[in-house]
Amino acid sequence: MTTQNQMLFERAQRHIPGGVNSPVRAFRSVGGTPPFIARGQGARITDAEGKTYLDYVGSWGPMILGHAHPEVIAAVQNAAADGLSFGAPIAAEVELAETLCRLVPALEMVRLVSSGTEATMSAIRLARGHTGRDLLVKFEGCYHGHSDSLLVKAGSGLLTFGNPSSSGVPADVVKHTLVLPYNDPQALADAFVQHGDKIAAVIVEPIAGNMNLIRPQAEFHAQLRALTHQHGAVLIFDEVMTGFRVGARSAQGLFGITPDLSTFGKVIGGGMPLAAFGGRREIMENIAPLGSVYQAGTLSGNPVAVAAGLSTLRLIQEPGFYERLGKLTAQLTDGLSQSAARHGVAFSAQAVGGMFGLYFTPEIPGNFAEVMRADTAAFSRFFHAMLAAGHYFAPSAFEAGFVSAAHTEADIDTTLAAADTAFAALQAGEAN
Ligand code: KE4
Numbered sequence: 128m129t130t131q132n133q134m135l136f137e138r139a140q141r142h143i144p145g146g147v148n149s150p151v152r153a154f155r156s157v158g159g160t161p162p163f164i165a166r167g168q169g170a171r172i173t174d175a176e177g178k179t180y181l182d183y184v185g186s187w188g189p190m191i192l193g194h195a196h197p198e199v200i201a202a203v204q205n206a207a208a209d210g211l212s213f214g215a216p217i218a219a220e221v222e223l224a225e226t227l228c229r230l231v232p233a234l235e236m237v238r239l240v241s242s243g244t245e246a247t248m249s250a251i252r253l254a255r256g257h258t259g260r261d262l263l264v265k266f267e268g269c270y271h272g273h274s275d276s277l278l279v280k281a282g283s284g285l286l287t288f289g290n291p292s293s294s295g296v297p298a299d300v301v302k303h304t305l306v307l308p309y310n311d312p313q314a315l316a317d318a319f320v321q322h323g324d325k326i327a328a329v330i331v332e333p334i335a336g337n338m339n340l341i342r343p344q345a346e347f348h349a350q351l352r353a354l355t356h357q358h359g360a361v362l363i364f365d366e367v368m369t370g371f372r373v374g375a376r377s378a379q380g381l382f383g384i385t386p387d388l389s390t391f392g393k394v395i396g397g398g399m400p401l402a403a404f405g406g407r408r409e410i411m412e413n414i415a416p417l418g419s420v421y422q423a424g425t426l427s428g429n430p431v432a433v434a435a436g437l438s439t440l441r442l443i444q445e446p447g448f449y450e451r452l453g454k455l456t457a458q459l460t461d462g463l464s465q466s467a468a469r470h471g472v473a474f475s476a477q478a479v480g481g482m483f484g485l486y487f488t489p490e491i492p493g494n495f496a497e498v499m500r501a502d503t504a505a506f507s508r509f510f511h512a513m514l515a516a517g518h519y520f521a522p523s524a525f526e527a528g529f530v531s532a533a534h535t536e537a538d539i540d541t542t543l544a545a546a547d548t549a550f551a552a553l554q555a556g557e558a559n
Contacts, residue, residue, distance in 0.1 A: 131175045135163040151187075157507045157522045162514075167194025169533035172519060180519035181538055183459075185529040187521075188336075188368050188393035191452070191481060192442055193533020199397050199438045206434035212426060220428035223437055227395065227403060230440070231377065233364075233385045237405030238414060239428040243367035243392035244272025246402040247330060249414075249422045250388045251276060254328035254361035256420035257410045262322055264329040264360075266309040268338030268495035271330055271365050271390075281306040309335055310344045310494045315354065323358035328388075330363040333378035336527035337368070339498050340477060340484030348384045355387070361410065367392035367402060368527070371440070373480035375449050381479075397439030399432035448532060452481040455539055456530040459483060462543040470550040473502065483528045485520070498525065505553060512549035518542045 129137075139146035147153045147161070154161045162174035170193050173179045185191065192199060206219070220239055228234045240246050251263055251274070263276055271277045279289030279301040289304040291297075305322065307314045309331075319326070329351060335341040355362040364386035369378040371394040379386060387410060392402030405411060413420045426432075442448075460476035460483050467474035475491045477484050484491070487505040492498035506524035513520055518541075521528050530539075 130160070132162050133160050135175055136160050139163075151521075151523055151526065154522045156503070156524070157510045159511060159514075161522070162519075169193040169195070170531055170535070170538050178517065180514070180517050181534070181542055183518065183520045183528045183530065183542075185531050186393075186398055187526075188372055188482070188529050189396060189398045190531055191372060191394050191529070192397070192439060193531040196397075196438075196442070196533075198442060199435055202434040202438035203399070203431055206431045209430070211431055212429055214425060217428065217430050217433070219430055219433045219437060223395075223428075223433050223440075226437065226440055227391070227405065230371075230375075230444075231379070231389060231391075231405075233379055233387075233389055233407075234405040235408040236411035237403050238411070238422065239433070240402050240404065240422075240424050241400040241426050241429070241432070242272065243365075243390065243402045244274055245424065246367060246390035246392055246404040247271040247277065247363070247365055248274035250363050250390050250404040250406075251328055251330065252422065253404070253410060253413055253420050254363060254388065256418070257413050258327045258359065258361060260325055260327035260360075261303045262325045262327055263304045264318060264326055265304060265306055266331055266335075267306050268309055268341065268498070269330075269332045269335055269365070270337035271332070272367075275300045276304050277330075279304045279306055281308075308494060308496075309338075309341060310347055312344075312346065312350055315347075315350060319354045319358055323354070323360070326355075326358060326360040328361040328363050329355055330365055332368065333364050333366060333382060333384070334369050334373060334479055334482075336482060337525070338495050339486060339492070339501070339525050340479065340482060340527040341492060341494060341498060342477070342479065343382070344493070348382050352384050352386075361387045363388045363390065365390050368482070370394055371443055372482050372529070374453075375444070394439065394443070395436050396432055397435035399429075399435040400426065401429065401432035401436050443532075449480060452530060452532055453478070455534050455536065456481055456483050458536060458539045459530060459542065460485075462539065463546055466543060466547045467550050469547075470554040472505070472550045472553050474550070481530050481532075483530065485528065487524065501525075508553055509546075509549050512552060513542075513545055516545040516548070518545050 370391040388406035456478040487502040
């Protein structure tokens with residue numbers, strides 16, 4: 128019998144490529160039919176068939192307060208009642224800019240945009256305009272959105288320029304992008320020896336969340352900061368995912384690093400289309416209309432999105448917010464690790480603030496090559512066992528997961544009980 132989700136997915140695929148508006152949602156790497164979500168409330172989402180799940184994706188990070196938080200919804204409703212968009216300055220976007228610059232010491236100025244892709248694309252153009260250089264350095268396994276110069280995979284040699292990782296991206300565009308291994312101090316040093324005075328910017332996920340969660344090695348960011356400073360290259364911390372997710376002061380606060388530019392998204396929009404790039408005033412003043420680096424957007428600083436962002440940023444500053452969120456996330460990852468060990472399943476997990484990584488590898492991976500060794504078949508079986516039991520994890524072995532402030536210890540215990548059953552079935556070799 129065809130289910131409601133299957134019927135919706137079939138319909139969707141007739142008019143939307145792959146039936147989704149973002150590829151990872153199609154469940155291609157885990158198989159099966161994605162649930163079509165009808166509504167969310169707190170830590171839970173409910174699909175078109177009325178099945179409810181504890182949500183550990185949270186829209187890939189934005190829903191740090193949980194779904195449909197009453198204060199955020201009220202802020203959105205109030206803003207919407209006064210009109211959805213004006214294409215003109217509004218007081219609320221000034222308040223949001225002031226709030227971001229207060230909460231992130233590295234931000235002296237900020238420009239609001241509508242997606243993380245726009246934020247990183249704009250920051251890269253700004254760094255190139257500011258330095259007059261073309262070369263961009265990024266790291267293998269880090270994702271910064273889908274602008275052309277970032278859709279690049281490592282060249283044949285370690286220090287050769289990138290090749291397109293997507294069709295439709297001219298080789299001429301990505302030849303200015305150098306892809307280095309994440310957490311490889313020697314490769315980083317060599318790159319600056321060879322190209323230092325031509326490097327416009329280095330963009331990095333300060334804690335990687337798009338090759339699953341990979342932490343930087345102890346000195347990685349200090350080395351990066353020293354080398355970019357020494358060679359006049361702009362250091363861009365892409366905190367679209369880590370911003371206000373891993374702690375009150377984001378990843379840059381955790382590491383005590385002051386990047387030249389930072390990008391934010393997800394949490395700062397509270398689930399609405401809102402992102403930002405910002406940093407040192409002398410760099411940001413290159414942005415039009417002040418300077419010669421063009422950047423624009425019809426819906427930038429949209430009043431409804433700004434209302435959601437301001438409300439979210441107010442609520443996550445409440446005393447004890449991150450201590451509790453970190454404890455809940457660690458309760459999940461510690462419990463999963465203990466359960467897998469009891470059942471002899473090769474598995475590891477770690478948490479950083481409100482985000483986590485689950486790995487079907489015996490040890491926590493430290494870089495792209497190690498995380499690629501994960502047992503993706505075991506992950507898929509675990510994923511589907513948990514989904515069937517009502518626990519919604521990221522449908523890919525190479526994505527980070529997220530806990531919200533709406534989750535409770537009892538919710539986490541419920542998930543851990545289901546996981547124990549799933550690990551037992553994995554060990555017994557039961558297909559699910
Ligand atoms: P968006 O354009 O999707 O708003 O942001 C791009 C982006 C930039 N930088 C970082 C560090 C990011 O994680 C992202 C987007 N993250 C993915 C999650 N892997 C979004 C999910 C999706 O593509 O559907």
